[in-house]
Amino acid sequence: MSKTLYLECYSGISGDMAVGALLDLGADEEALERQLQSLPVEGYRVEISRVKKSGLSACDFNVILDEAHENHDHDNEYLYGHHSHGHEGRSHIHEHSRGHEGHSHAHAHAHEHRGLTEILHIIEHSHITEKAKETASEIFRVLAEAEAKAHGTTIEEVHFHEVGAVDSIVDIVAAAICLDNLNITEVIVPELYEGRGVIRCQHGVIPVPVPATANIVQTYGLTLRMADVEAELVTPTGAAIAAAIRTRDKLPSGYRIVRTGLGAGKRDYGRTSVLRVMLIEEEVKEEDRIWKLETNIDDSMGEAFGYVMERLFAAGAKDVYFTPIYMKKNRPAYELNVICGEDRVRELEEVLFRETTTIGVRRVEMARTVLKRDIRTVSTSLGEAQVKVCGSDEGKRVYPEYESVAEICRRTGRPYQETWRQVCREAQEELGYGQL
Helix, strand or coil: CCCEEEEEECCCECHHHHHHHHHHHCCCHHHHHHHHCCCCCCCEEEEEEEEEECCEEEEEEEEEECCCCCCCCHHHHHHHCCCCCCCCCCEEEEECCCCCCCCCHHHHCCCCCECHHHHHHHHHCCCCCHHHHHHHHHHHHHHHHHHHHHHCCCCCCCCEHHHHCHHHHHHHHHHHHHHHHCCCCEEECCCEEECCCEEEECCEEEECCCHHHHHHHHHHCCCEEECCCCCCCECHHHHHHHHHHCCECCCCCCEEEEEEEEEECCCCCCCCCEEEEEEEEECCEEEEEEEEEEEEECCCCHHHHHHHHHHHHHCCCCEEEEEEEECHHHCEEEEEEEEECHHHHHHHHHHHHHHCCCCCCEEEEEEEEEECEEEEEEEECCEEEEEEEEECCCCEEEEECHHHHHHHHHHHCCCHHHHHHHHHHHHHHHHCCCCC
16 A cells, blocks of 8 residues: 655754664664664664653664764754754663774764765665665665755765765665654655755855755755745755655645654754654546636527547547537527536537537636546446445545446346446445445
């Protein structure tokens, strides 16, 4: 069954917020820890806790680096938000540090610089699932492309702290593991809320959105909405995750919320810093666009209307019907209506002009809401028959197709209504659906 995830990014998105939200949604924490341990990366521990954001309980996912891998460039903290913060509630700490106490202070300030090739090698040589490897690799490719463009180099040559940092690797791989664990197949990201102004990073003062984030938004067609706050709400890692996993940018007209998860951000910037994700089920109703063609006819032979209907259906009309009306001078007439898709409008108008006496056709585009439908062949005690299965909010409806029922009646001599009811009843039993 398709599982649809909706990302509600009113407070932006970052890697740790995404992981926290997915864990809160129900991703298996033990499975995450087990797979993270297989990463050939050292020097960190993961802390998972419950924190309060504006009174709301949210999951906080925090990658804590040891001294040898810690980012001591405090300007760069503004890019990735590694600030000290209080954790409310019980925390779960998973150690991945492997004895760096003997390293010198100079080494402790050294930064990891990895390129995309090295990072993809790390992912490939882990024991995470194949789907998680694929997702994590795609997120890193999106991020590396954006950073390469920002720094004026190629994706093969870009080496920089941000994409190679241990915490970024863990955030992205953890997000991929959680998505796979939840068996997410569709991801809806309508828009990302971003701050404004400028921030300071290791290269100096740069505008928000930062260049890498702006490049991702531009390349992948993400929609940004500016929030009234001077801060960076969307990190490059968060934007890369959204771009790589998004399959749609619009919510369905109606849906049910199955579960909700809240992932905590590290700073609030005067607003509730949470990423809310929802596992949703779409309504079975679908909306599409149709056209209605209509014309009034008061001077055509009755025999012609039957033939016109046949020609209209043969030309692709969805429905054709006649309505008795009275026209000027009290003349009896018919209003002829044709329902069709946009691609059939011209052809059907030509049929009307050729086969009737009309000299004008009105047309209007209309929205319609329809139930999902599927034609199925079922085995009954009277033989095989086709039925139409339609979805509704309450369940499924089964409707025997006219031609199938008529064929059985001609073959057996049974009455139509009795045959229709028997085919319907046996089809419901075979398919496991009830009739409303």
